[in-house]
Amino acid sequence: MKNLQHKYYEYYNSNKGFFPGIDINWLNDLREKAIDQFQKDGFPDKSVEEWNNFPYKDLTNNYFEPLSDNQAEIDLNLIEEKDPNCTIRLIFFNGQIVNIEYNQLPKGVEVNSLTYFLKNNPNFLKDKISSANKYAEERLSNIIDSRPQSIVAVNTAFHKEGAVIHIKKNVKMPGYIELMHIGEYNKNTMQHMRSVVYLEEGADCEILENIVHDNVSDLVFTSNVTDVHVSDDASLSLHRFIRGSTNQIHINNIHGSLHENSNFLSTSIINSLGQVRAENRVNLLGENSSSTIDILILGSQNAVIEGLTRVEHSKKNTKSDQKARIVLGENSKASFQGKIRVNQNSDGTLANMSSKSLLLSDKARVNSKPELEILADDVRCSHGVTVGNLSEEQLFYLRSRGISEVEAKKILVNSFGNIILDKLSDNLIERAKKIMLGYYNE
Amino acid sequence: MGTALQIKNLHVEVNNKLILKGLSLNIEHGEMAAIMGPNGSGKSTLASVLAGKEGYNVTKGYIKYLGNDLLKMPPEDRAAAGVFLAFQYPVEIPGVATSTFVRTSLNAQKRNRGEAELDAMQFLKLAREKAKQLEMSEDFFQRAVNVGFSGGEKKRAEVFQMSMLEPTLAILDETDSGLDIDALKIVAEGVNRLRDDKLSGIVITHYQRLLDYLQPDTIHILAEGKIVKTGDKSLALLLEEKGYQGIDGAN
Numbered sequence: 001m002k003n004l005q006h007k008y009y010e011y012y013n014s015n016k017g018f019f020p021g022i023d024i025n026w027l028n029d030l031r032e033k034a035i036d037q038f039q040k041d042g043f044p045d046k047s048v049e050e051w052n053n054f055p056y057k058d059l060t061n062n063y064f065e066p067l068s069d070n071q072a073e074i075d076l077n078l079i080e081e082k083d084p085n086c087t088i089r090l091i092f093f094n095g096q097i098v099n100i101e102y103n104q105l106p107k108g109v110e111v112n113s114l115t116y117f118l119k120n121n122p123n124f125l126k127d128k129i130s131s132a133n134k135y136a137e138e139r140l141s142n143i144i145d146s147r148p149q150s151i152v153a154v155n156t157a158f159h160k161e162g163a164v165i166h167i168k169k170n171v172k173m174p175g176y177i178e179l180m181h182i183g184e185y186n187k188n189t190m191q192h193m194r195s196v197v198y199l200e201e202g203a204d205c206e207i208l209e210n211i212v213h214d215n216v217s218d219l220v221f222t223s224n225v226t227d228v229h230v231s232d233d234a235s236l237s238l239h240r241f242i243r244g245s246t247n248q249i250h251i252n253n254i255h256g257s258l259h260e261n262s263n264f265l266s267t268s269i270i271n272s273l274g275q276v277r278a279e280n281r282v283n284l285l286g287e288n289s290s291s292t293i294d295i296l297i298l299g300s301q302n303a304v305i306e307g308l309t310r311v312e313h314s315k316k317n318t319k320s321d322q323k324a325r326i327v328l329g330e331n332s333k334a335s336f337q338g339k340i341r342v343n344q345n346s347d348g349t350l351a352n353m354s355s356k357s358l359l360l361s362d363k364a365r366v367n368s369k370p371e372l373e374i375l376a377d378d379v380r381c382s383h384g385v386t387v388g389n390l391s392e393e394q395l396f397y398l399r400s401r402g403i404s405e406v407e408a409k410k411i412l413v414n415s416f417g418n419i420i421l422d423k424l425s426d427n428l429i430e431r432a433k434k435i436m437l438g439y440y441n442e
Numbered sequence: 443m444g445t446a447l448q449i450k451n452l453h454v455e456v457n458n459k460l461i462l463k464g465l466s467l468n469i470e471h472g473e474m475a476a477i478m479g480p481n482g483s484g485k486s487t488l489a490s491v492l493a494g495k496e497g498y499n500v501t502k503g504y505i506k507y508l509g510n511d512l513l514k515m516p517p518e519d520r521a522a523a524g525v526f527l528a529f530q531y532p533v534e535i536p537g538v539a540t541s542t543f544v545r546t547s548l549n550a551q552k553r554n555r556g557e558a559e560l561d562a563m564q565f566l567k568l569a570r571e572k573a574k575q576l577e578m579s580e581d582f583f584q585r586a587v588n589v590g591f592s593g594g595e596k597k598r599a600e601v602f603q604m605s606m607l608e609p610t611l612a613i614l615d616e617t618d619s620g621l622d623i624d625a626l627k628i629v630a631e632g633v634n635r636l637r638d639d640k641l642s643g644i645v646i647t648h649y650q651r652l653l654d655y656l657q658p659d660t661i662h663i664l665a666e667g668k669i670v671k672t673g674d675k676s677l678a679l680l681l682e683e684k685g686y687q688g689i690d691g692a693n
């Protein structure tokens with residue numbers, strides 16, 4: 001493992017001249033610090049608490065060659081058409097931007113690739129791409145443990161592309177923006193995307209990150225890290241649909257800073273057959289800010305899917321809600337780690353967390369860990385975890401009304417995720433339902 | 443007339459414990475039969491076996507419904523053949539709207555019988571009509587099945603489902619418990635509205651009041667897993683006066 005770590009380090013050093021933004025000092029510094037951190041920490045292993053649910057053996061025992069910049073080849077006609085509710089769609093193929101579609105760019109909305117911004121407006125990105133440790137957890141002893149953010153360090157050092165979305169003051173973006181990431185990799189490769197979402201005061205925007213790594217013939221390691229800034233009175237929905245074949249290893253991080261009276265909603269629907277880890281680390285930095293994070297995990301075959309949410313309440317009267325619904329069939333495994341931290345003086349905090357799992361097979365495994373760290377006095381928190389199988393009582397009730405066994409099971413599995421789907425906007429609910437219906441089709 | 447349901451010498455084990463011990467009962471087309479009996483005597487067990495719940499091991503005897511061997515049919519086929527159980531404890535199904543549930547049920551039964559399904563508009567029209575008869579507000583169409591319903595609402599929802607599905611054998615398992623006097627009347631009227639010479643009924647109850655409304659043709663006392671006494675309405679009155687202790691064989 002140390003050897004492999006060193007190989008990445010060497011690759012970085014001999015290729016860093018080719019990373020985008022090489023002439024931008026602050027970005028260079030970020031990359032250098034990040035590779036040093038990775039060189040020190042390595043991939044997170046079992047000794048790192050947030051990573052001890054599953055051994056990421058495929059990730060740590062293989063070397064993934066950073067994908068070189070050869071022309072991405074894809075027939076755009078083969079990609080499903082842009083959803084009519086979608087106002088702007090960016091398509092990335094194997095990590096490169098291949099298309100930006102819109103009828104008319106709404107006023108006050110800037111959307112383009114990371115490389116475009118690095119070339120044309122690098123100052124805008126300064127301080128918006130955060131260091132690998134900005135969202136790392138501070139231990140009670142005030143020491144920052146950087147190891148859980150090791151993949152973010154890899155991403156920070158190696159990222160080559162991504163999306164930048166900038167919504168100006170009081171602009172309400174109509175419809176939604178889709179960031180579609182199509183991966184059709186072969187050979188053990190790695191690919192890291194870094195995105196920035198910046199909402200100015202009073203702005204309002206909905207975004208879907210749609211990751212489709214279906215045709216992957218060898219193990220592929222990808223990461224997407226998105227730095228999110230929601231200014232006072234702004235409202236952001238940032239959702240993820242993540243789908244992939246058995247060879248997908250994907251680590252996805254959303255890092256959010258929420259300011260006064262702002263709202264953040266993030267719904268992740270993950271139905272990969274591979275190994276996926278989706279994190280949300282959100283800091284409630286302004287009074288009356290609120291964060292809702294929902295995760296729906298649909299596991300089958302040998303999938304290993306992890307959801308991690310960490311919400312830090314740092315100001316008065318902040319609200320958060322974290323919900324995980326996990327359905328697992330066959331040999332699939334999942335974990336949900338939900339953390340709430342309420343800092344001193346963040347009185348009036350309201351924080352809820354719930355995790356429910358439905359196991360459809362004897363071999364499926366789930367591990368749910370709620371964690372509360374409360375340093376303020378006036379706080380209302382709740383958390384609940386349940387794990388169960390399909391209920392015989394419910395099945396019988398449905399069948400006694402004439403519904404066949406197969407149909408009854410479908411109804412129960414599909415209804416399990418409804419509490420999460422029902423919160424989605426009209427823009428996306430039908431797409432989400434389609435994923436749910438496609439998952440369980442015995 | 444003629445026999446609709448024939449239960450003969452039924453022995454049923456639950457978790458290796460013999461609960462029904464040789465129960466026999468015949469019900470004619472159009473007959474309304476009441477079953478009364480002490481708690482734990484096996485009334486709900488009989489209802490569950492009729493509807494086809496798993497975990498009930500029939501060790502002896504048979505059940506014939508309209509000439510079919512009921513015990514060989516899965517629950518959904520029994521429903522399509524006209525069997526309806528109003529549950530003593532209706533089951534909550536979070537995430538499924540009541541109207542979706544009833545429409546899926548109705549159309550599944552129709553498909554099973556080779557009949558034309560109802561489209562959304564036809565269904566809604568019918569559902570509105572039935573809800574109105576049962577004095578139910580329409581908001582419950584969109585509420586998840588039985589979730590957050592009061593005891594009375596659950597029972598009323600069972601009768602709503604029944605009136606939508608139009609069974610030929612209705613089994614009401616303590617549908618009257620948890621209902622106040624007004625609700626009881628509405629529910630009883632709902633059942634009576636469905637009655638014709640094709641609907642047979644088994645009404646499980648502890649109370650005379652429901653029987654006053656339904657005027658059953660026969661009354662059976664179930665005790666210790668068997669029908670120990672059969673009679674007409676006067677048996678219920680006797681029961682009310684003397685309790686199960688006062689009835690031969692019922693203790």
Ligand SMILES: Nc1ncnc2c1ncn2[C@@H]1O[C@H](COP(=O)(O)OP(=O)(O)O)[C@@H](O)[C@H]1O
Nearest residue numbers: 456457461479480481482483484485486487488
């Ligand atoms: N799932 C079960 N497992 C074990 N015993 C059961 C189960 N269901 C019912 N019983 C037992 O069977 C007997 C009859 O129960 P039940 O049919 O519910 O009676 P009733 O409806 O007449 O009150 C009781 O002794 C009860 O404890």
Ligand SMILES: [Mg+2]
Nearest residue numbers: 485486487530
């Ligand atoms: Mg009972």
